[in-house]
Structures are given as structure tokens and as C-alpha cells.
Amino acid sequence: MSIVNAKEIMVEAAKHGYAIGAFNITDLLQFEAVIDAAVEKKAPVIVQTSVKPSKFLGTNMMVSIFRTLAGSAPVPVCLHLDHCTEIDYCKKCADAGYTNIMIDASKQSYEENIRPPKEVVDYCHKAGNISVEGELGTVSGVEDQVKVAEDEAQLANPKQSVEFVERTGLDIFAPAIGTAHGVYKTKNPKVDFDRLATINKMLNGSGIKTPLVVHGGTGLSEEYIKKLLAAGGAKFNVSTELKHTLIDTKFEYITAHRDEYDPGKIDVAVRDATRKAVMHWIDMLESAGKA
């Protein structure tokens, strides 16, 4: 049984101080590459789609690919819907077979951010073995449906985080701690490691109940990643890096082989480059051999 929800593999990760890589994909090649990398590294893995590619390919197509690839993989695989602001679409993906759903109401006021996650949690728990992720505070940068300027970014308040998780019933939680979506403008972005550690202690100090998610993985240095692991990060989202890998690899291949008309070779190049990038992340997150 290799199809899992995010919480079950994250609880194990949090207990043992490693993290699960959660990789955003937009097509079949990337999907295959992420699972190939996880199989090669014997690592549990999360494949995630943001709302746009999920709607573009269709939920049933996504889930069919997921079930085909994950069903025969000898490692646990979760399919996660990332940053969805629409309750109905969250429910649609849950019905189709996604195994983790992120409802993102974080742009709304604190009180208004409670109801949507609560509704999605109730729905997913009734529907079956589906875990739900929510976010408090705002992660800066651009994410599919959510755009936040860096100076508007607000970090998660620890006390409020505990109350938020209790009132919503979330399975996994993404507190804003200063990481950002997209490409970091500086080599040393301001990340509040202590805030993550405090929230982790308050939520999971007496046993792992609600493992924590770090958004904005792309561009974080290995030093930062190790500190975030130590502070309780149990899932790292990596999106922008794989988009760049896809587009840059295609561009470089086509530029170097301008007279060749063999799409399969471009696909092989993209799949290889993506697999290598994902394997590197799995090593940094210390989840190799944990499947």
C-alpha cells in the first residue's frame, strides 16, 4: 500500500527529525521524475499540484496518474492540493482521490480564516483518509492564487497558532516564519527559526499531533534547511526550483539541438534533470532510506 496521506508520513518524519519533500509538478514527466527519485532514494514523498495545473489537467486525470504511479511504487506517496482558496474545489479534489488538501484562507482576517479550514477538515475526515493543511500568517511571494508583497508578510503568532489548530482541527500546519515563494532576493533571507521551534514545542511538545510545514523551499541554503529541520519542519514545499529546472532544461536542450525534431529526447532530459533535483532535496531533508 503506497498511497498515503501527508500526516501519517509527516508524524514519522517529525518523530525522527527528518522531513518529507513536497514537490510541485505541472505535468506527467515531473510526476514520474519525483516518484522515480523517491524510489531510488527509498524515501516517502509528497507530490503536489497547485490549483491551476490541477484544473488544467483535471482532477480525475491527476488522480489517475497518481494512482498508476504511486500504486506500483515501493515507497509511500501522497498527492497534495497546494494553496487552494476555494472550499468547493478542495472538496472536489478530496472526492477525486487527493490524499492531502491545503485550504488557504490566510489572506482573510484571523476569524474568517477559521471557518474554511474547519469546513474542509470536517469534509475530508468524513470522506476518508485525507489530511488537511492550513496556514497562518502570510508567506510572501507569488503562489498560484495568492499574491503577497514581501513587506505585507506577517508571521504566525505562536499562541494564535495553537488556538487556530485547535479550532480548525487541522492535521498539519504551515506557520508563516519568513520563508517566501519564488526566488529569494537575498542569500540570507530573514527566517524566524525560533518562531518555528516555539510553535513546534507548543503543538507537539508532548507527542507529535500536528506536524509542521515549511513553504518556500526553493533557494534555502543547506544550513537553513538543517536549522528548520531541528526546529520541527517536517514537510518542505519545493515548487519554483522544479519549474526552473523544466524550462531551463528544455531551453538548453533545444538550443543545443536546434535541428533535431525528437520530443522524446527533450522529455528524457527534463525527467533526468528533475529526478536529480528531487534526489538532492531528499538528501538535504534526510528522508533517504526512510520509506
Ligand SMILES: [Zn+2]
Ligand atoms: Zn506555499
